[in-house]
Amino acid sequence: MEISFLYPKFLILLFLIPFFIFVYFFSFVYNKKKSMVFSNFGAMKRFYDIEFFSRNFVALYLNLAVISMVILALAGMGITFNATTSSFSYVIALDSSQSMTAEDVSPNRFIVAKDEAKNFVDLLPVGVEIGIIGFSGDATIYQNIDSSKIKAKLALDAIEIGDVSGTNIYNALLAANDLFENRQMKSVVLISDGQLNIREAPQIIRYINRNNLIVNTIAVGTIEGGTVPEFNTISKVDEDLLKSIAFNSGGKFFNVNDLDEMRDSLESIFLETNKDVTIDLSIYFLIIVVVILTFLWVMYNLRFKTIP
Numbered sequence: 001m002e003i004s005f006l007y008p009k010f011l012i013l014l015f016l017i018p019f020f021i022f023v024y025f026f027s028f029v030y031n032k033k034k035s036m037v038f039s040n041f042g043a044m045k046r047f048y049d050i051e052f053f054s055r056n057f058v059a060l061y062l063n064l065a066v067i068s069m070v071i072l073a074l075a076g077m078g079i080t081f082n083a084t085t086s087s088f089s090y091v092i093a094l095d096s097s098q099s100m101t102a103e104d105v106s107p108n109r110f111i112v113a114k115d116e117a118k119n120f121v122d123l124l125p126v127g128v129e130i131g132i133i134g135f136s137g138d139a140t141i142y143q144n145i146d147s148s149k150i151k152a153k154l155a156l157d158a159i160e161i162g163d164v165s166g167t168n169i170y171n172a173l174l175a176a177n178d179l180f181e182n183r184q185m186k187s188v189v190l191i192s193d194g195q196l197n198i199r200e201a202p203q204i205i206r207y208i209n210r211n212n213l214i215v216n217t218i219a220v221g222t223i224e225g226g227t228v229p230e231f232n233t234i235s236k237v238d239e240d241l242l243k244s245i246a247f248n249s250g251g252k253f254f255n256v257n258d259l260d261e262m263r264d265s266l267e268s269i270f271l272e273t274n275k276d277v278t279i280d281l282s283i284y285f286l287i288i289v290v291v292i293l294t295f296l297w298v299m300y301n302l303r304f305k306t307i308p
Contacts, residue, residue: 001079001080001081002079002080002081003077003078003079003080004077004078004079004080004278005075005076005077005078006075006076006078006280007074007075007076008075009075010071010074010075011071011075013071013074014068014071016067016071017064017067017068020063020064020067021060021064024060059296062292062295062296063296065288065292066289066292066293069285069286069288069289070285070286070289072281072282072285073281073282073283073285073286073289076280076282077280077281077282077285078278078279078280078281078282079278079279079281080276080277080278080279081276081277082276082277086124086125086128086270087185087270088128088185088186088187088214088270089128089129089130089131089145089180089183089185089186089187090124090128090129090130090131090187090188090189091130091131091132091133091145091176091179091180091186091187091188091189092117092120092121092130092131092132092133092152092156092188092189092191093133093134093135093139093169093172093173093175093176093188093189093190093191093192094113094114094117094132094133094134094135094156094159094191094192095110095113095135095136095167095190095191095192095193095220096110096134096135096136096159096160096161096162097135097136097137097161097162097165097166097167097195098136098161098162098165098228098230098231099167099193099195099228099235100113100161100192100193100220101161101228101229101230102193102221102225102226102227102228102235103226103227103229104221104222104224104225104226104227104235105220105221105222105226105256105257108226109193109220109221109226110161112220112256113191113192113218113220113256114156114157114159116191116218116220116256117156117189117191118153118156120189121149121152121153121156122149124149124270125270126277126279127147127277127278127279128147128270129145129146129147129183130143130145130146130147130149130152131143131144131145131146131176131179131180132152132155132156132159133172133175133176133179134159134160134162135162135167135168135169135171135172135175136161136162136163136164136165136166136167136168137162137164137165137166137167137168137198138162138164138168138171139168139171139172139174139175140159140162140175141175141179142155142156142158142159143155144179145179145180145181145183146280147277147278147279147280148279148280148283150283150284150287151283166197166198167192167193167195167196167197167198168198168199169190169192169196169198169199169204169245170198170199170203170204170207171198172190173188173190173204173207173208173213173215174207176188176213177211177213184212186211186212186213186214187213187214187215187216187251188213188214188215188216188251189215189216189217189218190215190216190217190218190242190245191217191218191220191256192217192218192219192220192242193219193220193221193235193236193237193238194217194219194221194237194238194239194240194241194242195235195236195237195238196238196241201241201244201245204245205244205245205248205249208245208248208249209248209249213249214249214250214251215245215246215249215251216246216251216252216253216254217242217243217245217246217251217252217253217254218242218253218254218255218256219237219238219239219242219253219254219255219256220237220256221235221236221237221256222236222237222257223236223237223239224236225237239253239255
């Protein structure tokens with residue numbers, strides 16, 4: 001296991017830790033001397049609001065932990081280790097067009113699609129690179145290629161129904177291919193109802209093959225269709241289009257109604273391999289910092305109060 005830093009210059013800030021320790025103990029000695037001069041401890045406590053002979057080392061340790069983790073997050077600390085992971089990098093392309101608000105799957109296609117996208121992220125082995133795209137009439141990048149599953153899920157949560165009307169799968173694949181940059185093992189997970197109304201399927205397939213993209217498709221919706229609330233029209237899933245895209249790219253087709261089968265089958269598209277993977281710890285440090293600061297704030301405000 002190796003530790004690496006994206007921005008090692010920030011590590012110089014770690015020299016602040018001895019300074020904070022010095023200030024902490026200096027203040028203790030200073031307050032103790034003050035108490036020797038003015039021996040009315042009760043009055044001093046009321047005036048200065050200080051516990052003269054109380055060394056709260058727990059608070060010290062927690063504050064030093066907060067400072068350390070913020071500095072390590074700024075430095076972009078990561079750990080590199082050998083693991084069984086996927087040979088592919090993935091981009092999840094989530095359909096956010098109006099037809100995805102149809103309610104033929106509960107509560108609607110869009111929410112189910114988000115849930116299944118997050119399930120797919122959970123199924124991925126450690127260290128896999130993931131990008132997130134939402135698309136309707138145009139495509140929006142919500143996350144560049146990154147190995148953090150937490151960031152991927154937050155990006156999926158951020159996707160909203162698109163303002164641009166239509167379903168432009170071609171643009172979604174174009175944006176996905178740009179995200180992959182020079183990577184060779186490229187796989188797109190396209191989650192959609194297949195209601196294509198911009199460009200034609202042959203153009204999409206030619207682009208996929210020309211750029212060596214493997215596209216696995218997940219159909220969301222039913223053949224019978226469901227009502228789109230905004231337009232009061234019936235929208236039916238186009239499984240044939242999604243099957244065609246998957247088949248012609250060497251990918252696999254799944255239907256969201258067969259969840260157990262899909263979860264079993266998804267594991268077969270990973271193409272596992274052993275290689276060095278790097279996990280960015282920055283976001284984990286920041287989450288811990290928020291938890292510690294919340295704890296300290298609660299304890300500070302409840303310390304001299306009665307909890308009902």
